[in-house]
Amino acid sequence: MNRDLFARHRAVLPDWLALYYEDPLEITHGEGRHVWDAAGNKYLDFFGGILTTMTAHALPEVTKAVAEQAGRIVHSSTLYLNRPMVELAERVAQLSGIPDARVFFTTSGTEANDTALLLATAHRRSNTILAMRNSYHGRSFSSVGITGNRGWSPTSLSPLQTLYVHGGVRTRGPYAHLDDRDFIDACVADLEDLLGHTRAPAALIAEPVQGVGGFTSPPDGLYAAFREVLHERGILWIADEVQTGWGRTGEHFWGWQAHGRSGPPDIVTFAKGIGNGMSIGGVVARAEIMNCLDANSISTFGGTQVTMAAGLANLNHLLEHDLQGNARRVGGLLIERLRAVAAQVPHVREVRGRGLMIGVELARPGTDEAAPEAASTVLEEARAGGLLVGKGGGHSTSVLRIAPPMSLTVAEAEEGAAILERALRSI
CATH class of the missing domain: 3.40.640.10 (Type I PLP-dependent aspartate aminotransferase-like (Major domain))
Structure with a gap:
């Protein structure tokens, strides 16, 4: 982490301006469905700047x-x-x-x-x-x-x-x-x-x-x-x-x-x-x-x-490029892959979504009680594995939010699902 930048952030920006991760991440550049941090680490981006990077990072036409x-x-x-x-x-x-x-x-x-x-x-x-x-x-x-x-x-x-x-x-x-x-x-x-x-x-x-x-x-x-x-x-x-x-x-x-x-x-x-x-x-x-x-x-x-x-x-x-169709096809595969994983992870209450807009809700096993600590753990573990996802949810922040650029490939969907599976099993 760039501790100097983090200290400067805390000194001049509001306390309520949320940052992800225990060691906040500075993203320096991106291409396609990937981004890199200041230390040179590469990540598959499954959150796209909170759904803003809709097509791809550094899309040449744009x-x-x-x-x-x-x-x-x-x-x-x-x-x-x-x-x-x-x-x-x-x-x-x-x-x-x-x-x-x-x-x-x-x-x-x-x-x-x-x-x-x-x-x-x-x-x-x-x-x-x-x-x-x-x-x-x-x-x-x-x-x-x-x-x-x-x-x-x-x-x-x-x-x-x-x-x-x-x-x-x-x-x-x-x-x-x-x-x-x-x-x-x-x-x-x-x-x-x-x-x-x-x-x-x-x-x-x-x-x-x-x-x-x-x-x-x-x-x-x-x-x-x-x-x-x-x-x-x-x-x-x-x-x-x-x-x-x-x-x-x-x-x-x-x-x-x-x-x-x-x-x-x-x-x-x-x-x-x-x-x-x-x-x-x-x-x-x-x-x-x-x-x-x-x-x-x-x-x-x-x-x-x-x-x-x-x-x-x-x-x-x-x-x-019919990215709507790609969201339907690749998103459908990704949802089914994550549901198969969820069936083996007691903390997963529900996998839901449409296209490339997918939520994985976590709860304490055997209950409907939200598990925000588990969601934070998965967020950190996914990052360690090279995957960025988001968080949300009305009953505390216990839902992993997955919304990659709509040009996501089948291979990238499978890669991200595998990283997320390991992160979920780490709970």
């Missing part, structure tokens, strides 16, 4: 696009016409499935969700928001206020009134024992009962797969059933696709499409993977919602030329 754009102009703000921003907005609008879509770019998923909340509350003239238990939507004042995960919500103060709904976690809670159909029915009944006790909310915001919450998800169709209840009352549906978008779940381009029988959401937020490490977030919504604001607004850094050039190059690469 680095070339960034360099060429930076040689012309890096930034001018939204006060001027911006060709790369218009071109990426056209692509996102078309891919969103939302009719008459408008796109607004931000610099992060937090800011995208903040914007979606502003739009929904202004359009509906209500400051009441429905959110899912175990959810995470960012670190701004408003997005922290609707986050349903205690470990990531440092204050109860909020400009919004938030009501939390059942359904984001399939295998825990009062409905876990039900089959999928009855689970959905019970969650819908709970939503209807909740709506009977409150003034009309502005919107429901939901992650199709809860990211920080440990890659949990409801049965397919839950949000479609919710949408029918919401639509009757004019309540908007915001799909937080910051982690699930762009084909990472394999089966669908957007996570909401697993719940799509009632059509697309009213608002979709996105970020992370589209920039492949560059700071891009955004909101896409129907024109009547996006245009509801009656005050001036700009974005200084949202849609800046160099990030838009990166996003366009990255999106083109993803579509031309």
